[in-house]
Amino acid sequence: MQQVQNGDKIKVHYHGKLRSGETFDSSDGREPLEFTVGSGQVIKGFDEGVKGMKVGDKKTVEIQVTDAYGEKQQEMMIEFPKDQFPADMNPEVGMQLMMSNGSGQQFPVTVAEVKEESVVLDANHPLAGQDLVFDLELVSIEPTSRIIMP
Known part of the structure; x- marks a missing residue:
């Protein structure tokens, strides 16, 4: 066989x-x-x-x-200013979002941490x-x- x-x-x-x-x-x-x-x-x-x-x-x-x-890569953790988010969006830890790079390619990110003035986004694969x-x-x-x- x-x-x-x-x-x-x-x-x-x-x-x-x-x-x-x-x-x-x-x-x-x-x-x-x-x-x-x-x-x-x-x-x-x-x-x-x-x-x-x-x-x-x-x-x-x-x-x-x-x-x-x-392994998770630290350089895939992106700190993003809160004022760059849409005004009606309230980011929460675990929230899945789509982000685009300078070339217009979209990729998924997960909110890892919410700080006073910024949000830490995790662009690592979820697994x-x-x-x-x-x-x-x-x-x-x-x-x-x-x-x-x-």
Whole structure:
């Protein structure tokens, strides 16, 4: 029976949890996640975790922070003056906002701290600094065509 390897397009159901057991994402009730193994479409630990699986296999993979979203980076904490917020906005810790950089690209930030004159925004990925645990079930493998030359 075929095993997952780099270049295969696969479909996998997953249940992602933090070490505390708290669920942060799941394909439950949705279509399985589809991606090409080794293409960088998913975090490194997830990519490595599916290799060698066969259709129907179920397993749990524990992904260290370095193979997930990395450590929180202090330079991704942005102190922003309160007077730059819309007048009708009252920022609160945990609030999710969208911010744009000088090039017009938008990215999500989370309010980390509210000070007297400023607000500290966290632009790190929400799962940065976390070890992750995934329960996986391989649904299908679509192998890449491998041409054998004489």
